[in-house]
Amino acid sequence: MDVEKWLFLTMTERLKGQRTGSGAVYLLNGKRSSQTLQDASLFYVLPLTGSLKHRSVTDVHGILSTLAASGLVRETDRGLIDLTREGLSMKQKLDTTYTLPEHYNAGRFEWNGEADWFWKRLSLYIQSLSSVMAGIKTFIPIQYDYSVQSWVRDNFPSSRQEREDAAASLYSELSSILSALSDEYASLFVRRLSSGHRAGESFTQLAGETGDPNFTYIRFRSCLHFILARLSESRSGKKYILQNFMKPEEERTLMSRSARETLDLLLEGKTMKEIGQIRRLRRSTLEDHVVEITMMHSGFDASRFVSSSKLELVKNTAEALGTNRLKVIKDTLGSDIDYFTIRLALAEMKGDPHAQTF
Amino acid sequence: MHKPSEEELKHLFGFRAFRKGQKEIIAKILAGHDVLAVLPTGTGKTLCYQYPSRILKGMTIVVSPLLSLMEDQVHQLKAMGEKGACALNSHVSFRDRERILASLNDRSILFVSPEMLQNREVTASLSRVRTGLFAVDEAHCISQWGHEFRTDYLKLAQVREELGNPPCLALTATATEKVQEDIISHLKLERLSRCVHSVDRPNISLHIKKAGTYEEKELTLVQTVNQLKGPGIVYTATRAEADLLAVKLRHRCGLRAASYHGGMEKEDRLLVQQQFVRDETDVVCCTNAFGMGINKPNIRFVVHYHIPQSPEHYVQETGRAGRGGGQACAVLVYQEEDRHLPLSMIVSDLPTDDEIDLLYSVLKTVRPGAGPPTADEAVKSCVSSESKERLLCFYLDQEGLIGEDGRIIMTNAGSSKQRLKNRFQKRKKEKESQFFSMESMVKDHESCTRELLLNYFGEAKTVSPVPCCSSCGDSPFSFQMVKTSASEGTGEAGTSWESLLSRIFHQDIGQKRTGHH
Numbered sequence: 111m112d113v114e115k116w117l118f119l120t121m122t123e124r125l126k127g128q129r130t131g132s133g134a135v136y137l138l139n140g141k142r143s144s145q146t147l148q149d150a151s152l153f154y155v156l157p158l159t160g161s162l163k164h165r166s167v168t169d170v171h172g173i174l175s176t177l178a179a180s181g182l183v184r185e186t187d188r189g190l191i192d193l194t195r196e197g198l199s200m201k202q203k204l205d206t207t208y209t210l211p212e213h214y215n216a217g218r219f220e221w222n223g224e225a226d227w228f229w230k231r232l233s234l235y236i237q238s239l240s241s242v243m244a245g246i247k248t249f250i251p252i253q254y255d256y257s258v259q260s261w262v263r264d265n266f267p268s269s270r271q272e273r274e275d276a277a278a279s280l281y282s283e284l285s286s287i288l289s290a291l292s293d294e295y296a297s298l299f300v301r302r303l304s305s306g307h308r309a310g311e312s313f314t315q316l317a318g319e320t321g322d323p324n325f326t327y328i329r330f331r332s333c334l335h336f337i338l339a340r341l342s343e344s345r346s347g348k349k350y351i352l353q354n355f356m357k358p359e360e361e362r363t364l365m366s367r368s369a370r371e372t373l374d375l376l377l378e379g380k381t382m383k384e385i386g387q388i389r390r391l392r393r394s395t396l397e398d399h400v401v402e403i404t405m406m407h408s409g410f411d412a413s414r415f416v417s418s419s420k421l422e423l424v425k426n427t428a429e430a431l432g433t434n435r436l437k438v439i440k441d442t443l444g445s446d447i448d449y450f451t452i453r454l455a456l457a458e459m460k461g462d463p464h465a466q467t468f
Numbered sequence: 469m470h471k472p473s474e475e476e477l478k479h480l481f482g483f484r485a486f487r488k489g490q491k492e493i494i495a496k497i498l499a500g501h502d503v504l505a506v507l508p509t510g511t512g513k514t515l516c517y518q519y520p521s522r523i524l525k526g527m528t529i530v531v532s533p534l535l536s537l538m539e540d541q542v543h544q545l546k547a548m549g550e551k552g553a554c555a556l557n558s559h560v561s562f563r564d565r566e567r568i569l570a571s572l573n574d575r576s577i578l579f580v581s582p583e584m585l586q587n588r589e590v591t592a593s594l595s596r597v598r599t600g601l602f603a604v605d606e607a608h609c610i611s612q613w614g615h616e617f618r619t620d621y622l623k624l625a626q627v628r629e630e631l632g633n634p635p636c637l638a639l640t641a642t643a644t645e646k647v648q649e650d651i652i653s654h655l656k657l658e659r660l661s662r663c664v665h666s667v668d669r670p671n672i673s674l675h676i677k678k679a680g681t682y683e684e685k686e687l688t689l690v691q692t693v694n695q696l697k698g699p700g701i702v703y704t705a706t707r708a709e710a711d712l713l714a715v716k717l718r719h720r721c722g723l724r725a726a727s728y729h730g731g732m733e734k735e736d737r738l739l740v741q742q743q744f745v746r747d748e749t750d751v752v753c754c755t756n757a758f759g760m761g762i763n764k765p766n767i768r769f770v771v772h773y774h775i776p777q778s779p780e781h782y783v784q785e786t787g788r789a790g791r792g793g794g795q796a797c798a799v800l801v802y803q804e805e806d807r808h809l810p811l812s813m814i815v816s817d818l819p820t821d822d823e824i825d826l827l828y829s830v831l832k833t834v835r836p837g838a839g840p841p842t843a844d845e846a847v848k849s850c851v852s853s854e855s856k857e858r859l860l861c862f863y864l865d866q867e868g869l870i871g872e873d874g875r876i877i878m879t880n881a882g883s884s885k886q887r888l889k890n891r892f893q894k895r896k897k898e899k900e901s902q903f904f905s906m907e908s909m910v911k912d913h914e915s916c917t918r919e920l921l922l923n924y925f926g927e928a929k930t931v932s933p934v935p936c937c938s939s940c941g942d943s944p945f946s947f948q949m950v951k952t953s954a955s956e957g958t959g960e961a962g963t964s965w966e967s968l969l970s971r972i973f974h975q976d977i978g979q980k981r982t983g984h985h
């Protein structure tokens with residue numbers, strides 16, 4: 111039973127039988143949609159959201175199938191998933207083996223691709239810098255992405271003096287940040303790096319004889335999350351060279367590009383109907399966008415679309431019922447309140463998903 | 469007429485002499501011929517298009533079936549100073565694709581997947597640039613009789629025509645007579661020069677050992693690896709076994725062993741590959757996902773820990789040893805039970821009768837208002853693997869069942885269902901018979917293995933190298949220098965992260981001032 115199954119069981123438990131198997135898969139896989147954005151904060155699963163982003167959707171579905179086949183997760187006729195009794199005790203048993211590393215926060219750093227952006231650029235830059243300083247002119251890059259390679263090329267110091275300065279600064283910044291981690295974690299990070307004199311180690315190698323490579327992956331990512339959190343604290347101050355490797359603010363939003371375009375038009379004062387015509391989008395799509403925007407921008411005023419009294423009514427009902435299931439809320443409130451209103455109200459309740467943790 | 473010469477070779481690539489076959493192939497291409505080149509793995513096929521690409525007017529297109537291989541090739545060529553090397557495949561984003569297409573010129577060596585060449589926009593952009601050479605790597609994929617049939621290869625002749633019929637170089641390491649004929653006819657090769665070289669690699673000795681139990685098999689592996697000088701590769705049948713054996717070899721042989729398989733992250737795979745190429749890892753335990761893009765001259769041994777699926781696989785995988793010309797050996801350890809896995813893999817790679825029945829019932833259901841289903845969707849809903857999807861879509865198309873819009877035209881169905889079933893039955897038989905050939909070779913302890921192998925590819929044995937094979941009485945150790953001492957493990961296992969980090973950034977005291985040359 112490996113860490114990925116444990117992640118799935120944990121997710122399932124937290125969704126309290128109120129979401130489908132696909133819903134859980136999308137959350138773990140870090141799909142960006144107004145639904146996942148909403149669910150991540152409604153169910154307090156942000157640290158887990160996007161934890162399996164490096165896997166394909168099919169792979170994550172595969173985990174679900176395995177768990178279902180071994181009777182640990184069951185699916186109701188309506189497709190909602192829940193832990194079986196065996197599933198619950200298996201999860202509790204696994205809880206003694208696995209816990210999320212202290213600094214791990216997939217919802218903040220994996221979901222929007224921030225950790226990935228940072229690691230790819232930093233690791234290739236370090237490999238290049240270290241190799242060039244060792245007198246090695248040609249080497250096979252450790253990152254194949256064209257965008258990553260061209261970023262490194264554009265940002266690579268051209269003179270020898272600049273290279274030495276960059277190496278000295280990166281060395282001292284990394285040593286100081288990594289010192290705040292346990293030696294075990296700091297080692298994971300450093301041993302993963304490729305340089306002029308050695309290639310980095312695979313997760314199987316880092317895990318050692320008895321370890322779980324997938325768990326080692328999670329632990330390694332938590333080092334990245336820790337570094338990024340550190341760098342974000344002092345972002346405005348621009349204290350570190352390492353900050354240059356971070357994904358630019360404007361690209362870090364979780365909002366889909368399409369929702370962003372809708373937002374721009376809304377800010378220009380266009381109505382939903384006008385936007386629908388301009389962008390040739392269906393009303394339901396625009397409603398998704400509005401929910402998404404409300405989630406992401408706590409300052410965005412949802413009462414522009416629905417009266418505040420209706421929104422309040424939904425919020426109170428949701429709280430009284432202790433549920434986030436749209437259907438249950440809708441059944442209670444009757445035909446007066448539509449689904450859009452309910453989703454908007456729930457989105458407002460949760461606000462910025464980045465603010466949530468376990 | 470431009471003729472290849474040793475001086476030019478030295479000048480352009482720094483090699484002193486051509487290897488077997490290279491000069492002849494390059495000369496024919498420069499003379500405007502189509503060439504079918506069968507060259508054993510490791511003899512230097514890359515040079516056969518890289519050299520002409522420097523001389524011919526127009527870019528060089530290299531069709532290559534494996535995405536990961538393509539990227540490795542591009543990076544190796546770039547590392548050799550070939551700045552125009554680039555790759556187009558489904559992993560390349562739309563923006564990058566535009567950029568690559570816009571930057572093509574005479575010095576470009578464009579690696580492209582056959583699927584990409586089915587894209588009209590791509591071929592339209594390509595035809596705006598002159599193509600000097602159209603090279604088809606792994607050309608055996610065009611043949612149903614080859615061991616890796618790829619339906620999209622069959623459309624290459626048409627693409628080549630759209631590109632103005634540039635000279636074509638078809639490259640493969642293994643091709644029986646039948647496969648060669650298929651390559652020639654399907655690629656429409658004319659003014660043809662055939663350069664067929666023996667698949668024999670005299671510097672690789674071939675050894676086969678039977679094990680009665682799994683324990684015995686493992687013991688044989690450990691003993692073999694213990695006595696042979698690395699670097700080496702151990703091919704396993706499954707991913708789990710690759711991981712397991714790597715641990716075993718670390719413990720029991722004190723070697724730096726790593727595992728590699730398709731279930732690993734891309735970055736992980738690259739790391740292991742680089743460790744191996746840089747001699748930081750002695751042995752890689754892996755599935756056959758490993759080895760394609762590896763350019764490592766000093767591999768001393770290849771162990772098969774199972775019976776390969778076909779003699780073609782065997783030749784390709786053992787051929788990774790001794791590329792630099794040094795003596796190397798191939799050791800195959802097997803158990804009777806090993807036959808089940810390859811046989812079941814053959815079955816699972818092909819659509820079954822049941823799946824075809826299911827497909828036809830899906831094809832027939834016309835949802836009211838929605839019209840007939842599209843071929844892609846229908847096929848996807850019936851089979852589980854991509855290779856099956858590709859095969860089915862291809863044959864449905866061949867049967868004329870797919871309309872311009874991608875939707876199914878059932879009126880053409882006729883007896884196509886039975887034909888499809890027969891086709892896959894036949895293909896299964898063919899693959900099974902390839903496996904049986906391999907198996908009987910393995911079990912024949914009397915005849916010379918090298919000779920059997922050559923016979924399979926329609927060749928006769930002409931030279932008798934020493935050492936040759938286990939049937940000829942040679943053991944893998946008779947010529948190898950016995951290892952004197954075990955490698956020191958990963959060497960850095962005990963190093964603190966602080967000092968590792970300072971080495972990475974060249975901050976070590978003492979190295980700081982003098983470290984750069």
Ligand SMILES: Nc1ncnc2c1ncn2[C@@H]1O[C@H](COP(=O)(O)OP(=O)(O)O)[C@@H](O)[C@H]1O
Pocket residue numbers: 483484485486487490507508509510511512513514515763764765791
């Ligand atoms: N004429 C030559 N002289 C020396 N080395 C060569 C020559 N041609 C190719 N090589 C080297 O042989 C190795 C194998 O070449 P490659 O083209 O990758 O082989 P393959 O036929 O397996 O594709 C490479 O390292 C390449 O640089």
Ligand SMILES: [Zn+2]
Pocket residue numbers: 916917918919936937938939940
């Ligand atoms: Zn022999």
